[in-house]
Amino acid sequence: MKYTASVWAIIIFVIFVAVVLYISYYFANRAKTSSGYFAAGGRIHWAVNGIAFSGDYLSAASFLGICGMIAVAGFDGFLYSIGYLAGWIVALFVVAEPIKRLGKYTFTDAVDAKYNNRGIKLMAAVSTLIVSVFYLIPQMVGAGSLVTPLLGLPHWAGVLIVGSIVIVIVATAGMASTTYVQFIKGALLLGFSLALVITLFSRGFSTSPDQGGNVPYHDFKTIQVQSVTEESIAIADGAYSVGQQWKINKNGGELSFVELSKNNVDSIWKYNKDKSILEETLFVTNFTDGRTLYNGGTIDEEKFYQVGNLLDIDGKSPAKTGTLDPLSFFGVIKKSDVLLWSKQIISDDSRSITVYYQNPTAGSEILKPGRIYKLDTLKGATIFTRLDFISLMIALFFGTAALPHILIRYYTVPSPIAARKSTIVAIAGIGLFYILTLYMGLGAMTNGVIDLTNDNMSAPLLARSFGIIFFSIISAIAFATVLGTVSGLICASSGAVAHDIMDRFIGIKMTDRKKVFSGKIASIVVGVIAMILGIVFKNMNVSYLVGWAFAVAASANLPAILMILFWKKTTAKGVVASISVGLVSALALILLSQKTFNEVYNIPNVIAPIQINNPAIFSVPLSFLVLIIVSLFTQPKKAAEAEIAGMAVSQPGPVAIEEKE
């Protein structure tokens, strides 16, 4: 669909950027020491840090990706919300306080605290950089995608704007400004998401949603079929001439499409054999000469409709409800039928057509898993689809507490108690937001706002159905979402380069000021790399990279963190081996998976060696196993062992840490 920039969106965006830049300027003098730059001086209040955690964690993948996934597939998208939130339990109960006790500025500090080992420093820093880059790419691509509807600028401009602002934020005041940007963004995101859901309840449901009277509901047409043979199809409406037909085998059934023409305008229809009718579809045609048509017209003709509605409400159509509440919202959907849309790509010599066809589904089916993750044998589940689901849930559960840009937030508060309290605030904020994602996603699904060519825009488009100002605010917040998360990622990467590698691994002698200067230069370099990646990966579906970042973090970092904390026999060599094997095995499994073959290498017809798409189910246990075996084979001699045992993490850290280097 065509997006046009609104003046309000531009004004709100400019105000937000001005506030962010002022914050960076205001905190710039706090970032003159390493502690100030990398850890905001460890002086952030736990409540502020908790909301900043929310701002850091709730990335574009959460706000745009999950809402979009729920809007087109229902409950399966909410599985991400559950897994992402559950991961904070690991952070709170196992990691928060010990990590605060052990570390100083970075994740590497914490894993290396007991050992002062060059191998650990290098591998932990490399792991930080790889996880952060996996996370950065979708954020930057998301920034580019958002800027088009928000400001009417091209994709590359969005990437450059975000990259430049983030470089200013991080290079001027490091974690201090990053913290307050994340705090503001987290608070705004929670507040306006809640407001959006409340207005959604007040609107209620309708079988012909018209976006509050702003956009007329498009009633999709049907045409009676008179006869069908192997070669041709005859229809009742003489105004149309019948063109090309396609028959496609899909999931054990046959899909049949026919091209009709009326007044020199082509359209594509799906043949419904049971009802003997043709059903109108939506389609995007990409010609080999580079032209793209939307429902047979150019994008400016705006012929590609927004979709998503209830077909009936409790068996009645047309029908509408009054104001809803958090329970009746689900109750209505459960008793209704929903018009979902499925996708099929058809190609011939001169064009590739993406057809979106109607797929009426019982509301009760939408409110349970199974549309993305095949778990029911009767619906095509295999052992691989089940393993994939388990693997994803493991990655989400164990990945959160191993994400370097999350862990560095623990160093911005004054004590382990503050670290714990800020995690609890984060759980409350993030939990509230993830509950709201289900309402926002299902709201988009049933309010006629989905753009099938870009389901990531579902939440902002739902907001637009309540008025342009709401849309502008939500879009500006979505943009801020990218800013907050990218700032955190660049801080983590900058710390890995300047503090872990340059200072602690290579051992370059630097004064405190020079260290801060190195951190700033590193953040500029990482920021520029992020901008380049954001532009290079523009046309790639990169949303799943966030899931992979969780898998790599869970495989490479979490086993090391947990075993250092709770197994006294853990050795430096065991930690190095665990991080290396976790990193390599997770990356290898990802690179050899079918999803990578389909969406990264663009070779969907080649069967990949690995049939599951998420590596965590293999790489996490492997990383644990390697750590245990290598540690057992590399136990220190008794005197040294006694010394290290005395420094176990369950003991308060400061004294022990200061002793060892």
Added chain:
Amino acid sequence: MSHGPATEWKEDEKASRSKAKIGLWMFAGYTIVYSIFIVINVVNPNLMGLNMGMLNLAIVFGFGLIFLALILALIYNAVCGYIEEKTLRIEKLAKKHSGEGAK
């Protein structure tokens, strides 16, 4: 290259151990509930559609996991706060007694 944590604080070793132990137990409890959610989805996905008033099991379990996380977090914080306070009281008493002994 020597460095300590970004900020300095003092904490009782015994209190830290107690908190770590409670944290591990709570983590184990939550992991079990989370695992049950995964197992039901894999073994009997249709059970997730079980009617529960206006909701179904999938939504109740999903929201339940989110609320449970928050409830456990608050309980954990309360217990840790109690342990920290108790430790502080004992420390103060010990200091007072040692002061009286010296007199």
